[in-house]
């Protein structure tokens with residue numbers, strides 16, 4: 612039987628430095644996302660949705676150990692039996708430092724995966740205020756393995772390839788990707804989908820912050836590289852249906868994974 616999954620991407624504006632406003636807004640959008648007849652099985656949020664890029668004050672506003680996020684998301688996912696990839700948040704850790712971290716909650720409310728951004732984006736001064744993650748992040752979506760990357764990470768094809776080689780059929784990408792690089796956003800996401808023959812589910816923010824504007828264009832790309840859903844530049848909940856069996860079919864049509872010649876690759 613074909614196993615199809617409905618996904619919803621919360622393409623939202625974010626108030627820099629105002630976690631209370633952002634939590635309120637996310638709660639509204641979550642309710643809206645599940646209040647349709649076509650209820651999604653998976654909801655994805657954008658990057659750093661709790662604080663935005665208020666990096667100068669990030670130490671004082673980041674979520675302590677992610678507790679506030681965990682409480683809200685775990686309760687919501689359990690009540691509505693929906694999986695949530697809770698975008699990424701700025702998370703203050705007791706051991707020291709703020710991380711840009713994704714937490715995943717299964718439909719039973721239990722934590723089902725975690726990933727902290729590995730490649731910090733120096734154009735936004737991330738490396739001055741945030742700590743880099745050190746591990747890959749995976750979760751399960753509808754019984755299939757999914758890998759996670761955050762925004763700038765999509766410029767590093769090695770990371771997506773590693774996740775695919777480890778079994779991921781779906782790549783989930785929360786982002787705050789700004790103007791004027793829409794061409795890079797669409798091209799890099801499509802390339803990750805085509806070269807790894809996997810679904811890419813990418814949720815970007817909209818709005819402006821400190822002179823930077825964000826164009827949205829959240830999208831879902833199938834393993835053939837076709838964009839099956841794409842948002843515009845306004846706040847919206849983008850929905851799509853994915854069929855992980857298509858990954859197996861596409862990998863069978865062009866056998867990239869069996870034709871790889873890793874002995875010829877010099878990857879630093």
Ligand SMILES: O=C(O)CCC(=O)C(=O)O
Pocket residue numbers: 732735761762763764766787788789792795
């Ligand atoms: O790579 C880019 O152009 C954007 C990356 C970015 O904005 C981020 O990682 O937050």
